Each structure stands twice: as structure tokens, then as C-alpha cells.
Amino acid sequence: MITAEWKPIEEMVGYLRGHKKVLVIGCATCVAECAAGGEREVETLAPLLAMAMQNDGNPIEVKSATLERQCEPEFLEAIAEAAAEADAIVSVACGIGMQLVAERYADTPLYPGVNTTSLSIREEPGLWTSRCAACGDCVLGFTFGLCPVARCAKSLQNGPCGGTRTNGMCEINQDTPCIWRLIVERATARGRLEDLTKVRPPKDWSNSPAGGPKRMLREDLRS
Amino acid sequence: MSLHAGTKLEKVLAAGQFALTTEVGPPRGPDVEEVLKKAEILKGVADAYNVTDNQTAVVRMSSIAGSKILLDAGLEPVAQMTCRDRNRIAMQSDLLGAAALGLKNILAISGDHQGAGASGKLKGHPGAKGVYDVDSIQLINIIKNMRDEGVQAGGDTLTSKPQFFIGAAWTPLGPPIEFRVLRLAKKVAAGADFIQTQAVYDIKAFAEQMAKAVDMGLTEKTAILPGIIIPRSAGMLNYMNKNVPGVVVPQELIDRMKAASDPQAEGVKVTLELIEQVRELPGVKGVHLQAIEAEELLPEIINQAGLSPRPEV
Numbered sequence: 001m002i003t004a005e006w007k008p009i010e011e012m013v014g015y016l017r018g019h020k021k022v023l024v025i026g027c028a029t030c031v032a033e034c035a036a037g038g039e040r041e042v043e044t045l046a047p048l049l050a051m052a053m054q055n056d057g058n059p060i061e062v063k064s065a066t067l068e069r070q071c072e073p074e075f076l077e078a079i080a081e082a083a084a085e086a087d088a089i090v091s092v093a094c095g096i097g098m099q100l101v102a103e104r105y106a107d108t109p110l111y112p113g114v115n116t117t118s119l120s121i122r123e124e125p126g127l128w129t130s131r132c133a134a135c136g137d138c139v140l141g142f143t144f145g146l147c148p149v150a151r152c153a154k155s156l157q158n159g160p161c162g163g164t165r166t167n168g169m170c171e172i173n174q175d176t177p178c179i180w181r182l183i184v185e186r187a188t189a190r191g192r193l194e195d196l197t198k199v200r201p202p203k204d205w206s207n208s209p210a211g212g213p214k215r216m217l218r219e220d221l222r223s
Numbered sequence: 224m225s226l227h228a229g230t231k232l233e234k235v236l237a238a239g240q241f242a243l244t245t246e247v248g249p250p251r252g253p254d255v256e257e258v259l260k261k262a263e264i265l266k267g268v269a270d271a272y273n274v275t276d277n278q279t280a281v282v283r284m285s286s287i288a289g290s291k292i293l294l295d296a297g298l299e300p301v302a303q304m305t306c307r308d309r310n311r312i313a314m315q316s317d318l319l320g321a322a323a324l325g326l327k328n329i330l331a332i333s334g335d336h337q338g339a340g341a342s343g344k345l346k347g348h349p350g351a352k353g354v355y356d357v358d359s360i361q362l363i364n365i366i367k368n369m370r371d372e373g374v375q376a377g378g379d380t381l382t383s384k385p386q387f388f389i390g391a392a393w394t395p396l397g398p399p400i401e402f403r404v405l406r407l408a409k410k411v412a413a414g415a416d417f418i419q420t421q422a423v424y425d426i427k428a429f430a431e432q433m434a435k436a437v438d439m440g441l442t443e444k445t446a447i448l449p450g451i452i453i454p455r456s457a458g459m460l461n462y463m464n465k466n467v468p469g470v471v472v473p474q475e476l477i478d479r480m481k482a483a484s485d486p487q488a489e490g491v492k493v494t495l496e497l498i499e500q501v502r503e504l505p506g507v508k509g510v511h512l513q514a515i516e517a518e519e520l521l522p523e524i525i526n527q528a529g530l531s532p533r534p535e536v
Contacts, residue, residue, distance in 0.1 A: 153336045154306070154353065158360040159406040161333045162394030162421055162469045171468050172338045184399040197405050199364065199413050202311060202357045202376060 001030040001121070002094040003128050004037055004114035006045070009052050015111040016049070016088060017058050023086035024049065024113065025079060025101065026066035027093035034128055036114050037092030039066040045092060045113060070097025076104045083108055119150070129176075136207025136214075142200065144186040149203075151179035157200040160184070227370065227416060228327035228386040231299045232271040234536035235509075236417065236446045241502060242509025243530055244301060244419065244448060245269040245521060249289035251281065258289055261518055262296040268521050269512070270533055271328055273419070276303040280337040280347035287317060290326045301390060302326045305334025310356035311365060311376045318366060322385030330390035330419065331362040360406075360413045363391055367414030391415035393447070395432040396425060397469035404435040411445045418445055419511040422452040422463065425471040426500045433504050442506030449501045450511045453520055454490040457481035491524055498528045 016022060024046045032038025046064040053060045063082055067075045070093035083089060083105045091098040092113040102110040119132040133150035139157065140147060149155045153163075153172045160180035163171030170176045187193045205211060226233050235242045245268065250257035265272060272293055276286040283289075290300035302321055304314060321329065333355070341347030357365065357376075365376045366389050373384040391410040395403055407418065423429045429449065436442055454460050457480040464472035476493065483489035494512070501507050514520050525531045 153338065154333050154355045154358065156333060156355070156358045158358050158409055159402060160397070160399065161359075162392065162397055163336065163339065164394075164397045164399070165468050166398065166471075168398050172336045172340075178398070180402075181399045184402045188401070193402070193405070196402070197409060199360055199409050202361045202365070205356065 001033045001119070001128075002096070002116060003034040003118045003120045004031045004092070004094050004116045006036060006041075006092070006114055007112060009048060012049060012090060012111065012113060013052050013056050013058075016053055016060060016090070017056070019060060019088040019109075021061045021086045022049065022063070022088045022090060023079065023082050023108075024062060024064045024090045024092070025070065026064075026091075027070035027097050028066055028068050029071075031093050031097075031114065032066075033122065034120070035126075037094075041092060042066050045090075049090070067093075067097075070094075071100055073100065073104065076101060134208065135203070135205065136211070137204050139200075139203070142195070143183050144190070144192075146179055146183045146186065148179050148183065151176075156180065157203060159196065228388040230271065230327045230388045231536060232301070232328055232417070233388045235270045235534055238534065238536055240534045240536070241530065242271075242446065242448060243269045243525065243533065244271045244273060244509065244511045245518075246273040246275065246511075246513045246515075247289065247293065247298075247300075247518075248275050248278065249284035249286065251283050253284060255292055258284070258292045259296055262293055262298050264518050265521060266296070266298055267533060268525050268531070270509075271299045271301045273301040273303055273330060273511070276305045276332075276334065277308060279335050279339065279341040279345070280307070280349070280351065281341045281345045282348070287321050287324070287326060290321070291324045294325055299328065300326060301328040301330050303330045303332060304362070305332050306355055306357055306359055306362055307334035307337060307353050310354050311362075314357075314362060315365065315369065315375055318369060318387070319381070319385060322387065327386050328388045328390060329366060330392065331359050331366060331415075332392045333359040359391065360409050363389055363410055363415050364413040371414075389414050389416045391418055392421065393418045394421040394469035395423070396421070396428050396471045400432075404432055404439065404441075407436060408439055408441055411441050415445050417508075418447045420447065420450045421469040422450045422467075422513070423501065424454075424460070424476055424497070425473050426497070426504075428471060429501070430504050433506050437506040442508075446508035447506055448509040448511045449504075449507060450513065451494060451497050451501070452513045452515060453494045453517060453524065454480055455517060456486045456490070487520075491520060491527075494524055495528055498524075498530075 026037045026042035046062045050062045089110045090113045095116040118130045120128040123129045130150045135149045164178040168181045274286045274289040290302040293300040337351045370387045373381045460472045460477045463470045
């Protein structure tokens with residue numbers, strides 16, 4: 001799922017000064033799964049924002065809504081009326097949903113209530129960990145199904161750096177396993193350690209965000 | 224035997240002499256005098272001097288500029304190049320620039336992650352965007368292809384071939400331990416002419432890893448220089464043992480330093496013993512001796528180790 005994390009309330013207060021009627025909108029998919037922008041979080045954030053604006057000397061009227069999906073145009077119509085009444089919208093969906101809202105309700109300022117942070121799984125209750133970096137050049141076929149692009153701090157392609165701690169965790173985060181240690185363990189378990197001894201050439205990043213904004217065109221679907 | 228670049232380091236190794244490298248950290252300012260001061264202390268002490276590349280993500284004078292200052296002062300540099308701060312375009316361009324300035328020893332490393340944090344009072348740049356376009360093994364291969372084929376990573380040709388003596392780092396004792404020699408083999412296959420290792424204190428464990436490297440024929444293809452950091456206190460050894468990945472310090476060594484009435488003198492003794500011990504290991508071709516912020520100790524150590532004067536080649 002796409003994960004997101006609340007922005008500091010002070011940052012949101014900074015956006016909302018001068019506004020009077022604010023609509024806070026959530027999304028019931030990814031950001032609900034990662035407990036940042038689902039109905040529960042929207043209903044928590046809305047009164048918090050109202051209180052923070054009150055304390056800031058800029059009281060606002062806050063309404064809230066949670067859309068089934070903020071990244072699909074058809075679901076945005078549900079807030080048409082509320083959006084028309086608001087003079088600002090705070091979205092706690094991912095950056096994709098936010099931008100669709102900003103486009104559909106282009107006359108109303110849209111502010112982010114969250115930072116979109118990763119493509120992760122929920123590993124345990126309350127713990128999400130990165131799995132994919134959308135690099136556009138998948139290497140899982142060479143790395144025994146474990147991604148060194150998203151899960152190695154240096155996105156190394158040819159094995160672990162010298163920063164693997166004695167306990168097998170990453171130098172830069174005590175709680176993150178060195179993914180190359182796990183790749184080596186899985187290769188060993190399959191009797192295929194030899195596969196990891198081939199030098200992998202430099203990656204082609206042109207199909208990643210580094211290559212410019214993505215435009216995926218499928219002619220077969222455009223008739 | 225034909226040489227790749229004909230640097231002093233390469234010639235010393237080619238002549239079968241026990242090589243000695245050390246390190247010069249560039250200053251956090253444009254202070255030529257600072258570099259020259261270190262050069263003054265260290266001249267003649269080693270065959271070549273590594274110039275670090277913004278270690279721990281604290282900005283310092285560039286490795287290439289520092290290397291050029293050393294070269295002009297009569298010390299042969301090993302310019303370190305990390306994959307953290309430059310993409311393949313900038314690295315190749317800097318490599319051509321280095322070659323143009325006469326810098327031929329290059330150490331290709333992935334580099335400390337910007338989030339690994341500077342120590343002490345320094346902040347580093349934890350909010351920087353790390354590049355890591357290529358990894359150290361890919362960088363080694365890029366350098367080799369520039370040198371041997373005269374070709375850029377993107378396939379375009381160079382107008383002439385730069386000469387490089389290509390170095391790489393090795394952490395022999397980090398987990399997953401069974402992969403460390405295989406990773407060394409990848410570096411050698413990619414083109415590493417010489418290897419400087421992470422600091423070694425556990426000689427027994429290091430000897431086992433070296434034996435595997437010898438068995439795989441790696442020591443025929445590359446020159447391995449184990450790293451030794453001169454210990455100055457039990458606290459320093461303890462710190463490295465706990466906090467520096469890949470550095471394993473036997474407890475008895477920590478205890479010995481703790482019991483010493485003059486830890487600095489004891490550290491020098493320990494260093495001499497370590498040099499002696501690694502020197503006896505098959506496949507070891509030299510030593511990379513680091514005296515972090517205590518460079519003044521080096522001339523004496525090298526004298527006592529019988530490694531002075533350095534060979535004329």
C-alpha cells in the first residue's frame with residue numbers, strides 16, 4: 001500500500017490562516033490501511049485542527065468527509081457540495097488523491113495534511129515497512145524476491161556494504177535488517193548462493209522518477 | 224609485467240615489496256596549509272596516502288583537490304571516491320579530471336550513508352539526498368572500462384584512455400560472513416587491482432577469510448592490504464567493537480589496553496604486533512595503517528616495524 005504520515009499540526013495551521021470554512025477529506029483505501037487518512041483519522045484530525053486554529057486566534061468551521069477512493073474521479077463527486085461551501089480543503093490522502101482533488105475543485109485551495117512516504121506492507125500492527133521503490137526496472141528476479149532498491153539504504157545491487165551490524169541489522173537503522181543479509185540467507189537456503197556472485201551492471205533508472213514524469217501509454221486500451 | 228598506471232603503489236606491489244598506505248583526511252575548509260602540515264609529518268612514511276571523500280557526510284575539501292595538493296608536495300595520493308554524492312556522469316567526469324591532474328590511484332567505495340551520522344559534535348547532512356546511482360562494484364567496473372576500453376558507462380568513447388590503479392574496500396568480518404569473500408571476488412572480477420580492508424583486530428578470523436581468498440585465487444589477481452587502526456585506548460577499541468560494523472575486537476585486546484599504564488605506548492605495541500601477524504598471512508601484500516588524528520605516531524611505528532625507509536621504485 002501507499003503509506004502516509006500526518007504533517008505537524010503547526011504546518012497545517014500555517015496553511016489555514018485566513019481561511020474560514022475548511023473541508024477535511026480522507027480516503028478509505030491505502031491511507032486508511034496505514035492509519036493516516038481513513039475515516040477514523042479524519043474524524044480525529046478535524047476537531048484537532050479546529051482547536052489548533054482556535055488557539056491560534058483564527059477560528060475556522062471544519063467539515064469532514066471520507067471518500068471511498070480519492071484517486072478515482074467518480075468518487076470525488078460525493079463532496080461536490082461540501083467543496084463548494086469550503087474556502088479550503090485539507091486532504092489526508094496520498095499525493096495522488098490530493099492532486100485529483102486539487103484538479104477537480106481547482107477554485108478551492110488544497111493543502112496536504114499528510115506526507116506520502118512509501119510503498120509498504122503492514123508488517124505488524126502499528127508497523128509498516130518499505131517493499132517497493134517503483135524503480136521501473138525490477139530486480140526481484142535476481143535477488144530472491146527481496147528488493148535491495150527499496151530496502152537497502154544505498155540501493156546496492158551487488159551485495160551488502162560494510163555497514164551490516166554484527167546482529168545482521170543495517171548500520172543506519174538498528175531495527176531494519178540488512179536486506180542483503182536476508183537475500184544471502186534465502187539464496188543459501190535454496191542452494192543458489194552462486195547466483196549472487198555475478199556482477200550486476202548499473203541499473204537503468206530511466207523508467208523511475210529519475211527519468212522524468214511517468215506517462216504510461218497502452219494503445220490497446222485506448223480504442 | 225605491464226603496469227596499469229605505474230603509480231608508486233602499483234610498482235611497490237609489482238616488485239613484491241610489502242606495501243604501506245595510510246590516510247589523510249582533508250580539512251573542513253579550503254586550507255591548503257592544513258593539508259601541507261599533514262603532508263610534512265607523513266612524507267616518506269607510506270607508499271601512498273588515501274584522501275577521504277567527505278567521510279560521515281561532513282563536507283571537507285574534495286578528495287581530488289586534496290590529492291592534488293599531496294601530489295604536488297611529493298606524496299602519492301589514493302583519491303577515494305564514494306557512490307553517495309555523485310551519479311555515474313559526475314563520477315566519470317571527476318575521474319577524467321583526476322587523471323588529467325595526474326591522480327592515478329583511485330579507491331572506489333559505496334561510502335558512508337548520509338544518515339549514518341557524523342560523530343561527536345559534527346552534524347553531517349542527514350537530510351541530503353543520497354545518490355547511489357551505481358554501487359561500488361559497478362563503479363570499479365566503470366573505471367576499468369574507461370581505462371582498458373576507453374569507453375564510458377553509457378557506451379560513448381573517450382578520446383584517450385586514462386590510466387588508473389583501481390582500489391576497493393573489503394569488510395572481511397561483517398555478516399553475512401559467508402558472502403564476504405564472494406563479494407571480494409566480485410570486486411576483483413569487476414576490476415579491483417588492490418584492496419584495503421576495514422580495520423582488522425581479530426587476526427584468527429581474518430586469517431580464515433584470507434585463506435578462502437587465497438583458495439579462490441583472488442590474491443593472485445589483487446593485492447590485499449589489511450587495515451589497521453592504531454588503538455589509543457580501551458575506550459576507542461570498545462567503541463569500534465560496538466559501533467563500527469565489521470570491526471571485531473577481541474575482548475583480550477580491550478582488556479590489555481585497559482590494563483596498560485601508558486595506553487598510547489601499548490597501542491603502538493599492539494599495532495606493531497598486528498602488522499607482524501598480518502604480514503605472515505599468505506596473500507597479504509601490505510598494510511593500510513590508519514592513525515586517526517594521531518598521524519605523528521606513524522613515523523615511529525613504521526621505523527619500529529622495519530618498514531622504513533619505503534622502497535624506491
